Amino acid sequence: MVDFDPQLVADGLVYSSIIVLGSIGLSLVYDIADFPNFAHGDLMAVGAFGALAVHGSLGFPFPVAVVTGMVIGAVVAVLTNRVVFEPMDAGPLELLIASIGVALIYRAALMQRFGTESQSYDVGGQAPIDAAQETLGIAINVRAVAIIAVTLVLVGALHAMLQYTSLGRQMRATSANPSLARVSGIRTDRVVTAMWVIGGALAAAGGVFLGLHTLIRPRMGFDILLVLFAAVILGGIGSVYGAMAGGLVIGMVHELTPAIPVVPTRYNTAIAFVIMILILLVQPSGIAGGKTSA
């Protein structure tokens, strides 16, 4: 039997938060634009470095830097779509290959501007919280708590937006049936832009948190990309709630590997990939059954 270890669960929640934020945008794009965006991981890195510049170089407070990073992520995502993807009118495979080109350009820009060394945010909050140590017996720092809390707020806001605003309803309608949405008067171009804004902003937030949790490197996003794909495919492509669930599961699996017998800890990422490949083989529509919700 495996012992329940609250420490692993806490670590899992932090990592899951980052994966959830990254996979929502990936899933949205995969659904509506119909291609796997290989630049999405590097978009996370763009957000992380954007926040680093605003906080570190310009000296703004960290929360301002996070929001600015999200704005940068959204703007870059929308611009990329306008300049590169939209004019292409090509099949999924061609767009996939083009998105690899986009990923390389993002990373090249980051390397040129910030260098290739690992960096970190100078915000403190790395010491374990005593209260958590005493009551729950887990080592968790302010950074981790903040990551989980802000992710919950962002995911909650997205949920409210999808359910209770007209834009949200239009997004869900477009996802369910694009041609029907168009004939019923929904301006799909507006919906598509909204989708890139949301995906880009959440990816940037995820990138900042990844940088906060580990280190900021130009390659950080690409290294996490396949884990995001694992989450998206597990949750069912095109389902925002599926991406959330998939992100949670994959993030947990990633951190809970030590509790799994036989499998060595260092293969935690490999397990995510194996799950992904198995889902692709068994049920490509994902465990959530595909596009039931936006």
Added chain:
Amino acid sequence: MTDGQSFLQSPIGATRGWWDDLETEERNTIVGLAVFGGLLLAATAVGILNPTYLLYLLTLAGMFTLMTLGLNVQWGYTGLVNFSVIAFWGIGAYSAAMVTAERSPLGWELHPVWGVVVAVVASALLATLIAVPTLRLRADYLAIATLGFAEIVRMVINNERAYTNGSAGIPGIPSVAEWVESPDLVSFLTIALLVAVVYLVLRRAQLSPWGRVQRTIRADEDLAQALGKNTFRFKLQSFVLGSVIMALAGVAYVHLITPLITPTGLEPIRTFYVWIGIILGGSGSNRGAVVGGLTIVAIRQAPSFIRNQLLNVPAIAPYVSEINVGALRLFLVGVLVILIVRYRSSGLLPPKREHIWSKTLEDRS
């Protein structure tokens, strides 16, 4: 046959006849290669380029050509998306290193021939293992699945220190430099011979009924099935054949180019380089794959070469020194990829008449 006639005429006439028969793309590529080759020779002559270095680059190009030729079988002939090119290269390189190197954790120190045998067997087995379940997947899923597979291979190599030496890699692989006087030339000639053999084998396969079935599968798999072809069998053969050639490129790398292999050699970016080579060269064309192999090396080397030359110009040197070569390279490759897709380029040498059996082109009145 028109060839016989033209031979009766003057040599110049024969040459002109041959030139007139070429397609525009073929002429452009020949001119381009001639100019490029001329520039390289000129650069070597005036001492900008060291002859040893030129040979090294050509050997490297030969290795990349093996990889583009392998991918051309999978993607160009059959239309299979494989994003684990570098994993099969790595399997080849590590197979050779593990069984032959003095400092391999296995300590077997076998003859390099065994390295080749192990590389072929291992890559064929792994290719079958990944292909059997995934070949029926959609192209984009296949891309993600094979990339996942490649990352798993990299992780295993990184972690199984008892066999692979982990991140330190395996040094001391028996190298061509230990056996001959002028290793650079011998390396180049060996890889050129290998490329030539593989090229001829693949060309024979492409022009055969086997190749025709693969082309039919790429265009319309349902039609191939309706004509009684077991398309799964053909796709599996294509995937395994291509993967084995990639593994051979890995073997060639450790024995002929660098007698050290580490997991960083298995970075996924290299898979994308090979893809760029194949798309730029012309998917489906073996000649295009060769041009693609040369292009990869040019793209990889050009930024640092140009930067070094510009550094000699005092006026702009301070700005040039700010340029991160790695970043510039990624940037150029990224822009290139987007442009290729945007303008639907069919590559420098798209396979027009090349893969059509010449007998089906004759007028048989």
Added chain:
Amino acid sequence: MNESELDYEGGDLQKEDPLLRVEDLRKTFGGVVAADDATFAVERGSITGLIGPNGAGKSTLFNLISGFYEPDGGAVYLGDEEITGMRPDQIAQKGLIRTFQTPRKLEGMTVRESLLVAPAGQRGESLLPLWTSPSSVTAQEDELLDRAEDLLSFFEIDHLATEPSPELSGGQLKLVELARAMMTDPDVLLLDEPVAGVNPVLEEKLAEHIRRLNEEQGVTVLLIEHDMEFIMDLADPIVVLDQGRVLVEGTPEAVRTDDRVVDAYLGGVAE
């Protein structure tokens, strides 16, 4: 067999020598019944027509017979052999060859070469013989090349032999498809709308070609076609399909005057 489905004028209920038999074939897609216990037989040496309003399940039936769909129930027999559940390529190798409604273009092949692909089980389709016995591979290719030549002249398209396959017009593509199917020397040809989008002159020619294949080479034909004139002229008997079921089977005259057929088509229009 249900007798009421076969009560056409002077018809013999039992087929003398059925080459292809479809029995209670059933297929549903997410609750929609596309084939509803369809039962009929194709007489050896006949040209049998399969008609029905849009959505009657004609193409589904073709896909079920040729192995592209797996049926939920029922069976298909080719001669005495049950072929239900076999892969499309296995069925093709038994001598049942189908064409497609909208053939895709074969990139990178001349017309002549696209014909060479057709026969299954060629020596050169395995890799080893390419080097171990190259002459036997080439000899077989040469034989097939002659066969392709004969077929190209049979269909009067010799002039297209070296034409790149993707550059053909719709009508030419249909002719090439027929020629390619004939390369395999089939027993049964399933033709999915062989004259869709073809001009009247060529249509007439195609009808003549199909008739000659049937009479001279003894090929049994089952064909789907929307063009009523064409199919009534060419096929006998005709099987009428409606909502996945066989509604009527009979001579063109019998089918033409059958009230149920008229109702089915009118119903289809009224929808």
